[in-house]
Amino acid sequence: MELLDLIDTVQSIADGVLFGATYAMLGIGFTLVFGVMHKINLAYAAASIGAAYASLLILAGVNAPAAVVFLLAALAGGVLGGIVYVVCFRFIPLANPLATLMSTVGLLLLIDEIIVHETQGVPLAYPALFSDVIVRVGPFGLRGDLMFVFALGCISMVVLLLLLYRTKLGLATRAVSQQPTAAQLCGISVDRVNGLTFVVTGVVGGVAGAMTGAAIGMLSPLLSLPLTVKGLIVTVIGGLGSIPGAIIAGLLVGGFENVFQFFRGVSERDLYVMLLLFAFLVFRPGGMFQPSSARD
């Protein structure tokens, strides 16, 4: 009996960690925008879900394979990311943090309502890959669709890290995040880098939205607020502006919440995630990977 409980616990942790890849991706999006602009983009999770929806609606009627849907979600995410930048950040003075906070909330509500308007509020089924595969490892079974989601998340994160550390755009992005004025003096257009960062995070978000849809099996506008909260929690636990932190915190939160869902039921699950966050805020307010140098 004891052994069975242990197996179930480990199983639920494994499932949670696999699903945690979506949280990690959302956390990366928040962290990147924060790193470059020192702003929160509260519309991010909504735009990610919106991108997943867009891929479904554009391909409505066409019986496209799931891989095409995923690709289209990433593209739509990039376009939406650009729109978010223009609408919420480009024309609002950066010295006023409250204004961009509010404008992104406005966009969050707008995206949710556009989704409700287009779909009459009915959740849509989302295609998943390998949903009939279950890999057996000893007593444990790993769901194929979750494994796929996890692998997709890992690939996207590697691509993103390569983009940030091996390309000129990445160099410019990191320069702007360290010292915008100095970056500008070196001939980097801050506006352009900011905009491109939003497009890149948008692509990440689009993939995250598609991953959420594939892992849950459906899409609903009701997902965007909980995902926003989870993404922000992951960002804070990982350490603001830290990409490895966001990845590890995402997987941690995914495993943590699933094991509590297993023991305490779905209605109490998020309560423990909040407690985890409070524990971090009290004992380690900078998060797991505190950025070493103080930015100014």
Place this chain on the structure above:
Amino acid sequence: MDFYLGLAQIIGIHTLLGLSAYCVLLTGQVSLAQAGFFAIGAYVAAMLTVLAEWPLIAALLAAALIAGTVACAVGFPALRVKGLMLVVATIAFGEAVRLFFFNFDYQVTKGNIRVGPLGGEGFRQIRYFPEHGWSTLEVVLFVWTVVTLIMVALWWMDQSRAGAVLRAVGEDEVAAQSTGINITAVKVSAMTVGGVIAGAGGGIFAHYTTHIEHGQFGVVLATFAIAYPILGGLSNVFGTLLAVLFIQGFLIEGLRFLGDWRNLLFGALILLAMNIRPRGLLDAGAIAALRHLTYRKEATGA
């Protein structure tokens, strides 16, 4: 007519919610915990009038006091962090309060029915106003008396030294600290005052709707709370009132004839307002223009 009286109550309650966020925003902190304090006030006041049969005013005072105490207790750890971290910490606090009430059962049998909060079902039968024969007009007058009292108190505070201290901390913490202001004390007191106002507002809200449940106090309500002062401008308390009138009166009720499109326009108009007037509808410039229009002599030493 009843429709307008109901609308007047909603506007009053949301003004209280906005004012609670206004206090905290003055110190430069963005708190999304106001919905949590609002929920605590609502549940406490409703339990006191329904289960303990307290009179309304005593219940409201107790609710405000408890919400204020919680706000003070939350303020100390939460205000160690600022900016984005505080936003996330306060969202998490608000959600934790919501989830607590989602799992909170405390029912007693009264007459033939069971009353009290029941988890996801919420808390039904908060019938203080009909049981005590209050007419809708009396309720409206009561709500607006409370709103006026709190607005006058905040207006007076704004004009006094306390307001200057709050704004100093909001403008530049380091500069404020260097003039000998204890910024932690200032922030925690602003949070406490915000909690008291939100608690009172929540208590009135519970008796206005007669049925509260955890879903009403989510992140959306918290964003509404900070949306009012930000949209209205932080120059003075009337900005918040103006924004509540704009959102609840015009965007939500006034545009009802648009049906489904109203919700689309709602987000778009907030977006537009922030792009055109990033410092709020009633910002310092607008106030100066109003003063100019009325030819009122400006008081010295602004």
